[in-house]
Amino acid sequence: MSGPFVYVTYIYTTPEKVWDAITKPEFARRYWMNYNVSDWKKGSRWEHRHGDDSGKVLINGTVLEADPPRRLVMTWTRPDGSKEASRVTFDIADYSPGLVCLTVTHDRLEGDDAMAGSIAGGWPKVLSNLKSFLETGKTENIWLTKNKEG
Amino acid sequence: MSGSAFVYVTYIRSPQQKVWDALTQPEFQKQYWFGGHQESDWKKGASWKMFMPAHGLTDSGEILESDPPNRVVIKWRNEFRPNLKEEGYSRCVMELSTEDELTKLTITHTIDKENSQFIQAVSGGWPRILSSLQSYLETGRPHGDTRSADTRNHMKD
Numbered sequence A: 001m002s003g004p005f006v007y008v009t010y011i012y013t014t015p016e017k018v019w020d021a022i023t024k025p026e027f028a029r030r031y032w033m034n035y036n037v038s039d040w041k042k043g044s045r046w047e048h049r050h051g052d053d054s055g056k057v058l059i060n061g062t063v064l065e066a067d068p069p070r071r072l073v074m075t076w077t078r079p080d081g082s083k084e085a086s087r088v089t090f091d092i093a094d095y096s097p098g099l100v101c102l103t104v105t106h107d108r109l110e111g112d113d114a115m116a117g118s119i120a121g122g123w124p125k126v127l128s129n130l131k132s133f134l135e136t137g138k139t140e141n142i143w144l145t146k147n148k149e150g
Numbered sequence B: 001m002s003g004s005a006f007v008y009v010t011y012i013r014s015p016q017q018k019v020w021d022a023l024t025q026p027e028f029q030k031q032y033w034f035g036g037h038q039e040s041d042w043k044k045g046a047s048w049k050m051f052m053p054a055h056g057l058t059d060s061g062e063i064l065e066s067d068p069p070n071r072v073v074i075k076w077r078n079e080f081r082p083n084l085k086e087e088g089y090s091r092c093v094m095e096l097s098t099e100d101e102l103t104k105l106t107i108t109h110t111i112d113k114e115n116s117q118f119i120q121a122v123s124g125g126w127p128r129i130l131s132s133l134q135s136y137l138e139t140g141r142p143h144g145d146t147r148s149a150d151t152r153n154h155m156k157d
Helices: A015-023 A025-031 A113-136 B016-024 B026-032 B117-139 B148-152
Strands: A005-012 A035-037 A045-049 A057-067 A071-076 A086-096 A099-107 B004-012 B037-039 B047-052 B056-067 B071-078 B090-099 B102-111
Touching: A005 A113, A005 B117, A015 A025, A015 A071, A015 A086, A015 A099, A015 A113, A025 A035, A025 A113, A086 A113, A099 A113, A113 B004, A113 B117, B004 B117, B016 B026, B016 B090, B016 B102, B016 B117, B026 B037, B026 B117, B047 B071, B090 B117, B102 B117
Parallel strands: none
Antiparallel strands: A005 A099, A035 A045, A045 A057, A057 A071, A071 A086, A086 A099, B004 B102, B037 B047, B047 B056, B056 B071, B071 B090, B090 B102
């Protein structure tokens, strides 16, 4: 049984830039390496696609709430439909002048322990790289980095 | 094991030794830890104390394990809020490793108490401190005291 995964990060940027970084492929490819496709309206389908030429759909789902640039909620489903959908919520808040607080909550993971393990490793990589991207413009291919002692 | 835990992983574009120094040396801590700093020689068995500008001594304890620049374990108790102090000692593990150009930093903060108020408090504090640390090391610009009352009380959120 897997409880919710919550990750909070503070970024020197604007809520609009965080929203665009999540929802626009040209930005997401820079730090997530993969990218998301949707018209980002409530009830619309969204797809999380591999950043290579294949554009393979890795995850898909339905947009449950969209309130740009403050809040985005969507289901998170394996494309083969083999497990129940989980849910991802992005909350984007002004924290102090120039500083944005981004909270990512990934819940409803009770039916998919493998996904729970995968996203607990993945979100910190994605969100650390997002912060670097927005603050410095520099990113790393987070899915290829290797531990030097490993 | 029953108890409460907070885990946070962050990847910082900075050499592992620099991240270690930023975590352990007061002159660096004061830059990004909202003015706070710690006093310890970071050797096993050494005492450890944290000070914040508005409160003086806020936390204290002992270094349980030390393997610079890879790992340190701190026995850690809050000293200035009675409800947190009475929960007793927590255990904070800081682990660093190098992944290409990035340093992976994992903070695991646990206590042998269900629904711990102390762990709830540090769960608010760590993301702010570690975000400030990443900005400090990557851009030279840590997160300032821009919400002064809240920021000074960063471990009380």
